[in-house]
Each structure stands twice: as C-alpha cells, then as structure tokens.
Amino acid sequence: MSSKPLIVYLAARGFEQDLLDELRLHNVRVLEVKERLVLAEGLFHSAWAQNIWLEPFFQPITSVGNAVRTLKSIQRNWKLHAVDFHRRAALIEQQLPPVKAKPLVFGESAPTSPLGSWTLWDHDTLLVSATCSSAFPDGEVRFEEDKVNPPSRAxxxxxxxxxxxxxxxxxxxxxxxxxxxxxxxxxxxxxxxxxxxxxxxxxxxxxxxxxxxxxxxxxxxxxxxxxxxxxxxxxxxxxxxxxxxxxxxxxxxxxxxxxxxxxxxxxxxxxxxxxxxxxxxxxxxxxxxxxxxxxxxxxxxxxxxxxxxxx
Ligand SMILES: C[S@@+](CC[C@H](N)C(=O)[O-])C[C@H]1O[C@@H](n2cnc3c(N)ncnc32)[C@H](O)[C@@H]1O
Known part of the structure; x- marks a missing residue:
C-alpha cells in the first residue's frame, strides 16, 4: 500500500491536461479521472488545480437519506461537484443545509467556515473531503462586479x-x-x-x-x-x-x-x-x-x- 495520501484535484476549467502533466512531473500517481476530478496519490499544490480535496475518503451509502445523515454528521457546509449520477446527487444536495451563494463584495474577507466537497463516485459510494485547499465552492471566487468604472474585466x-x-x-x-x-x-x-x-x-x-x-x-x-x-x-x-x-x-x-x-x-x-x-x-x-x-x-x-x- 502507498504511504502517500489520497488526494482529489479539481482541474481549472479547460486545463485538465495541464493539471495531469504537472502532477506527472511532480511524481503524483493518478489513479482515476472523472471529468475535472482527478483522484491521485500524493499532495502537490498544482497551479492548475482550482481546488484540492485534502482528506478524501470513500463512504458507502445505503440510501439518499443515509448519505445526507453521513454528510451532516461530519459538518454543516458542503459543495457537491457532480460528475455522474446527477439526479441522485441532486436529491442528496437538496436535503443538505444551504451554503451562501451570494457573490462577494470586494473588501469582504474570504469565508472562514470550513467548506467540504463531495461527489457520488458510484451509485452507492460517496467520495467526501471535509477539508479543501479553497474556502470557496469549487475554488471559484465570484464577485459583485463593477460594470461601470473599470475599463477592463482584468x-x-x-x-x-x-x-x-x-x-x-x-x-x-x-x-x-x-x-x-x-x-x-x-x-x-x-x-x-x-x-x-x-x-x-x-x-x-x-x-x-x-x-x-x-x-x-x-x-x-x-x-x-x-x-x-x-x-x-x-x-x-x-x-x-x-x-x-x-x-x-x-x-x-x-x-x-x-x-x-x-x-x-x-x-x-x-x-x-x-x-x-x-x-x-x-x-x-x-x-x-x-x-x-x-x-x-x-x-x-x-x-x-x-x-x-x-x-
Ligand atoms: C492583458 S493587457 C493588460 C490589462 C491591464 N492589466 C488592465 O487591467 O486593464 C496586456 C498589456 O500588456 C501590454 N504590454 C505588452 N508588452 C509590454 C511591454 N513590454 N511593456 C509594457 N506593456 C506591455 C500591452 O500593450 C497590453 O496593454
């Protein structure tokens, strides 16, 4: 068994190959890829990961209710990143406490409460991480934009x-x-x-x-x-x-x-x-x-x- 930790990398949109290349260059062994999610052995803070699930584990579930109870028993705030079983994942998500979705006003601090990530890896298995590298859902920061004053979106x-x-x-x-x-x-x-x-x-x-x-x-x-x-x-x-x-x-x-x-x-x-x-x-x-x-x-x-x- 490998002594390297199991890690899930979420690739930045459109940069899946850059993430895979960078992980390979840093001797991180990729186990499986599902769309933008990369399950791997070893932690490397790749620039091409929008978010990194730092302590992922597989959790068998018996029903939607069982999945909801499992996630709630770990912590309050969860972000679903669905790659498969979308309807079943949505049923679980609907029963979890809502997570603030309002865009940030510039000047506000990044959220401090822990935000975990999860997905349905297969029909009866959650892949769950209570800790992630980013405090933002899927590592994406959205702002209340100023469409009047700045001359470019940069x-x-x-x-x-x-x-x-x-x-x-x-x-x-x-x-x-x-x-x-x-x-x-x-x-x-x-x-x-x-x-x-x-x-x-x-x-x-x-x-x-x-x-x-x-x-x-x-x-x-x-x-x-x-x-x-x-x-x-x-x-x-x-x-x-x-x-x-x-x-x-x-x-x-x-x-x-x-x-x-x-x-x-x-x-x-x-x-x-x-x-x-x-x-x-x-x-x-x-x-x-x-x-x-x-x-x-x-x-x-x-x-x-x-x-x-x-x-
Ligand atoms: C992406 S734009 C910058 C956008 C800008 N940061 C903003 O917020 O509006 C890139 C700029 O780099 C400038 N540029 C390219 N080479 C340069 C150089 N050697 N010295 C100064 N500006 C350069 C271009 O003229 C162009 O305006």
Missing amino acids: YLKLWETFTLLGDGPKSGELCLDLGSAPGGWTWVIASLGASVFSIDKSPIDPRVAAMKGVDHCLGSGFGLEPQTAGHVDWLFSDMACYPERLLGTVKAWIEADAAENFVCTLKLQGSTDHAVVQAFREIPGSQVMHLSCNKHELTWVNLGKMRRRAA
Whole structure:
C-alpha cells in the first residue's frame, strides 16, 4: 500500500491536461479521472488545480437519506461537484443545509467556515473531503462586479488575488503597474488609495489616468532599471510577454531589493511551459495559482514577508 495520501484535484476549467502533466512531473500517481476530478496519490499544490480535496475518503451509502445523515454528521457546509449520477446527487444536495451563494463584495474577507466537497463516485459510494485547499465552492471566487468604472474585466484578477491574500496595497504605498492598459489594475490600485506608476505601450483610459495617485507613462515595462528606479511597495505585471522574460525581470527587481511585493500574470502561449512555471515557484516565498478568471495564464505572487521567511 502507498504511504502517500489520497488526494482529489479539481482541474481549472479547460486545463485538465495541464493539471495531469504537472502532477506527472511532480511524481503524483493518478489513479482515476472523472471529468475535472482527478483522484491521485500524493499532495502537490498544482497551479492548475482550482481546488484540492485534502482528506478524501470513500463512504458507502445505503440510501439518499443515509448519505445526507453521513454528510451532516461530519459538518454543516458542503459543495457537491457532480460528475455522474446527477439526479441522485441532486436529491442528496437538496436535503443538505444551504451554503451562501451570494457573490462577494470586494473588501469582504474570504469565508472562514470550513467548506467540504463531495461527489457520488458510484451509485452507492460517496467520495467526501471535509477539508479543501479553497474556502470557496469549487475554488471559484465570484464577485459583485463593477460594470461601470473599470475599463477592463482584468480588475477581477486583482480583486481575487487581494481577497485570497487578505492583503494588498495600502493608502500611501507606491506601486508599479507594468502592462497596465486599458487600466483595470491601475483602477483597483488607485481605488485602494495607493500611488501607481502605470506603464504600457498603449494609453490607459483617461478616466483612470485622471484618478488621484495615478501617473501613466507610455513605454516598455522592461525599460525600467531596478537599480535606479527607486524602491516600490508592490510591483504588478499583466504584460502580454514571454514568461521567461518576465522571470529575468522579477529576479532583477528582487536582487536589487527594489520591490517588496509582486503580483504578476504568467501568460502561457501554446503548450504550457511547466519548467518556467516551476522556476517562478522556486523563488522563495512564491505562490502560483490559477485565478477564477484566468484563462491560459497563471498568477505568481511573492510577498516580501514570505520571501524573507522562506530564505
Ligand atoms: C492583458 S493587457 C493588460 C490589462 C491591464 N492589466 C488592465 O487591467 O486593464 C496586456 C498589456 O500588456 C501590454 N504590454 C505588452 N508588452 C509590454 C511591454 N513590454 N511593456 C509594457 N506593456 C506591455 C500591452 O500593450 C497590453 O496593454
């Protein structure tokens, strides 16, 4: 018998193969795949998992009522991720206590009460995990969107990042936003009261450029020299660029001790380069994640306090 724990990975939508490839590269043995659910031996915090069921077990059931009693006896809050036996799963779900489904208003904290996940693996067997890596149902964060002010939907990436971190730029902090047009990220940062030096080859929305604390400059995000640019509290990059080039740039900023915190999008073209993702992950104190609104891209986060702790 393997000494590695049983784990269930929920692949980010459309990135099942990326998850399987990353698990293979990290010696996680896949036992079975059902749609986006991957049953495996061994825990690896894959960037392509939207949620990870950390302590899954199989539970035989004799009836719908028996399944409901079993789940309720473990804890209150459950998220069904059905891959089969949809009608029977729905009958069980209907009898479980409701879980708050309202979208989050930005600024609210992530939920703190435990949310378990379950599925009907076969007609008479639940696959259940009371603990999961994400506090959100299926790891997806939904917000009450602002359809008026931000000039692009990219602002949702920063809203989600700051909510997951429980941290973000504060009033008076200095931020660099590389690849900022049309201005969604700059809008979020300025809305939090921080100062933003916003750089793109294209102009940003004039309403964002006019916000208090925003200074926009036309140019390349790779043109700034970290040794001479001065220290920033946060360096953001959503530049459409090769991840290898971004890797060299963030390493230079870290080496020069010129930026405290980083939030950068890794834009992955064609087939995913797992080696470059791993190179970002290996920078001490890093997290690499697939946000709910990320497409074929990942978000790399590196906070100074985590970097120093990990070094
Ligand atoms: C996905 S968009 C950024 C969206 C932006 N974060 C927002 O919230 O609206 C990518 C941007 O990267 C910019 N870009 C690509 N290469 C760049 C470079 N070398 N320097 C600066 N900007 C760059 C593009 O002009 C484009 O505006």
